[in-house]
Amino acid sequence: MPKKVIPILMYHSIELMPKSTVMRSLHVSPRSFKIQMQLLNILGYKGLSMRELTPYLEGEKTGKVVGITFDDGYRNNLINAAPILNQYNFTATCYLVSERIGSSNTWDIDKGITQCPLMTHSEIQEWISAGLDIGAHTLTHPLLEELSEQKSKKEILNCKIKLEGIFNIPIKDFCYPYGRFNESHLTLVEKAGYRTATTMTRGRTTLESNILKLPRIPVTNRTLPHLFLAKILTKYEDRR
């Protein structure tokens, strides 16, 4: 029997960007995103937020499901991705950097990476009203490995408290900035009360995956339809 696998897709920005864009690969065009959601739908997959995916990850539910995640909270997720997700009755989780709401990806400035607007409070509220979900991506998007235990705890726990306070919903899903963490962060995430945490480790999840360090499948502007299918249906990502 092949192991039951559940792919979790990792997106960032959904926007057609000019050629001059630094790290253009992180921007998937709305047209490509639509084709990808259409393919999932044709194959009989349901795209789910991490909250809705959790019972499948824990083996309580079975079915053809795919997790859909967006890192950082870009405004274009609301403008370009939300209508397409709604069209297919899919949900998704957008991981927010709570101290950067309404700002931009300032943590990338030093690296010269193109800045893009992040959702404001009211835009996040629109995202939630569209039936989509939010998760935590720390207060300021630091490299957790470079912080003291105390500062890491604050970044992980206070993001949850802040988002719950503003949006009045329980925040159960966490995503490590840059996908970087160590064992002590795993404990902090668990103690903060999160149920899932995603990384940038490549692969599809199985029932054996540690729910606090879930692998994901990166989708970039170079993920053409045949590659998208290979990433979901084959061991393409698992071997990497």
Ligand SMILES: [Zn+2]
């Ligand atoms: Zn991020």
